[in-house]
Amino acid sequence: MERATNGLRSEGPINLPPGFDPTDQSPLDRATAIAALTQADDLLEQSEPDQALPLYSRATASSERDVAAAGFYGLGNVLYRLDRETEAREAWQRATSLGDNTPVAYRAWRQVAAALVREGNLGGALDAYRQCERIAPKGDRAEIASRLGWLNKETGNTGAAQKYFARSRGDAMAPFMTYLIIAVTVVTSLAAMSGAATPTGYLRAGSLEAQLSLLPLAVAHGEYWRLLSVTLVHDPSSILHLLFNMYALWYAGQLVERMYGSWLLLVFYAICGIAGGAASFAFGLPASGWGVGASGAIFGLFGIVLVSTRFHHAILDARSKAIASQVGVLIVLNLVIGLTGLLNVDNFAHVGGLLAGLWLALVLPPGQVQTLGSAWQAPRGARPRAQTAAIRVVGVVALIAVVGAVVAFGTAKWQQDPYYHYLYGSAMVPASHAIGAQQLEISD
Numbered sequence: 001m002e003r004a005t006n007g008l009r010s011e012g013p014i015n016l017p018p019g020f021d022p023t024d025q026s027p028l029d030r031a032t033a034i035a036a037l038t039q040a041d042d043l044l045e046q047s048e049p050d051q052a053l054p055l056y057s058r059a060t061a062s063s064e065r066d067v068a069a070a071g072f073y074g075l076g077n078v079l080y081r082l083d084r085e086t087e088a089r090e091a092w093q094r095a096t097s098l099g100d101n102t103p104v105a106y107r108a109w110r111q112v113a114a115a116l117v118r119e120g121n122l123g124g125a126l127d128a129y130r131q132c133e134r135i136a137p138k139g140d141r142a143e144i145a146s147r148l149g150w151l152n153k154e155t156g157n158t159g160a161a162q163k164y165f166a167r168s169r170g171d172a173m174a175p176f177m178t179y180l181i182i183a184v185t186v187v188t189s190l191a192a193m194s195g196a197a198t199p200t201g202y203l204r205a206g207s208l209e210a211q212l213s214l215l216p217l218a219v220a221h222g223e224y225w226r227l228l229s230v231t232l233v234h235d236p237s238s239i240l241h242l243l244f245n246m247y248a249l250w251y252a253g254q255l256v257e258r259m260y261g262s263w264l265l266l267v268f269y270a271i272c273g274i275a276g277g278a279a280s281f282a283f284g285l286p287a288s289g290w291g292v293g294a295s296g297a298i299f300g301l302f303g304i305v306l307v308s309t310r311f312h313h314a315i316l317d318a319r320s321k322a323i324a325s326q327v328g329v330l331i332v333l334n335l336v337i338g339l340t341g342l343l344n345v346d347n348f349a350h351v352g353g354l355l356a357g358l359w360l361a362l363v364l365p366p367g368q369v370q371t372l373g374s375a376w377q378a379p380r381g382a383r384p385r386a387q388t389a390a391i392r393v394v395g396v397v398a399l400i401a402v403v404g405a406v407v408a409f410g411t412a413k414w415q416q417d418p419y420y421h422y423l424y425g426s427a428m429v430p431a432s433h434a435i436g437a438q439q440l441e442i443s444d
Helices: 030-045 049-059 065-081 085-096 105-118 122-135 138-154 158-169 176-193 208-212 216-220 226-232 239-260 262-284 295-310 318-324 327-340 347-363 372-376 385-414 418-424
Strands: 289-292 438-441
Touching (some): 085 105, 105 122, 122 138, 138 158, 176 239, 176 262, 226 262, 239 262, 262 295, 262 347
16 A cells, blocks of 8 residues: 655555665665655654664655655654754754755744744744745644744734734734625615605616615516625615615624635625525515615624634634624524514515525634634544535535525416516516515615
8 A cells, every 4th residue: 555754655665675774875766765764754653763763864865855855854853852952953954945845844844943942043933934834734824823923922023923913813814805895885775776766665667776676576587686686785765774784794794704714705795695685585575575785695694603603613813702792692683673573674584694604604614713623623533624525515505405496486486476477477568667565675
């Protein structure tokens, strides 16, 4: 069976040839060199550093950089085990000098940085950890940023320390996608409000509001973009509707963006918005109704924050924790208000978006910040990556399938409605017809 040593793989046998002399300095073929490294690794694991030392040393003479780098990295580990720390650091530095594209480069830089910290050379350690940061795997970046934060703090550079600590929490960048969604929504909503309604309160045909609002019969006729475009328009009779929703979006969006990243926030927002629109389309609106507002999508973000912080236990800074702690109360309060009928609110949109957000966060844990699971779970106990990815893909596909089924149900339902046949059963539909006798806001 093929065996990997320090990220290297041998195409030949992994056993040393008979009569192999680790003190001989003649060139080694790749397979023999990797076999020497493999045996040296085994000896080191068996607490036999003296026997591993000559094998690692032999591999360092290889003409192939990745093999030589692995030899120097292992040599450093052996020397460190033998309490020869300065020599160990020098061996690790030799490994890093062979390039960042070797399999051991990142681990060697980490060892160099840690050795320099033990020697009290904090400036050198800072430089080494910066090298680590350049080539660190995604799962280690937060840890490296945290160490850079502490080293900068110890050396008196508080500004850089704050920057690195923020990066370790995943909030180094401003939540630009949250701001972008807010900006697009505000501009579109304000543009749509002009001339949106007739003097009698009907939605004016041909207006931007009418083109983007959630009109159930129009959706059933194939205008499925309205399930998402509804998030871009708000009640034309009250600017407060838009202001409240944008405040809620700023409140929840920045947390989701910090935990999942900018592009996943956009994807989540769209999926939750469509799920909320689908629930409203199928169950919430009457045939003559029309819906506006982004709170189906916003409730989805609330659900994501709730699961990420209460189930996955995302590790956040104090300010983010304080914001996240209020999400559960906001969800319950808004659902109660909707159920009481005190406001003209479509609770189906809220519930649809919320359920989508809860499910998305359940199958997709935060990737931009650490969670208790990622911080404490042992690597050997973790589920294989391929299996984890497959579960997540299946979870997202299942949600899309459910939303699709809801849309199909709503389409079949509304296509049986007499008013649908009045509007779309004949080619002669009055151009001045104002759709919507009742407004239901898909929002607070």
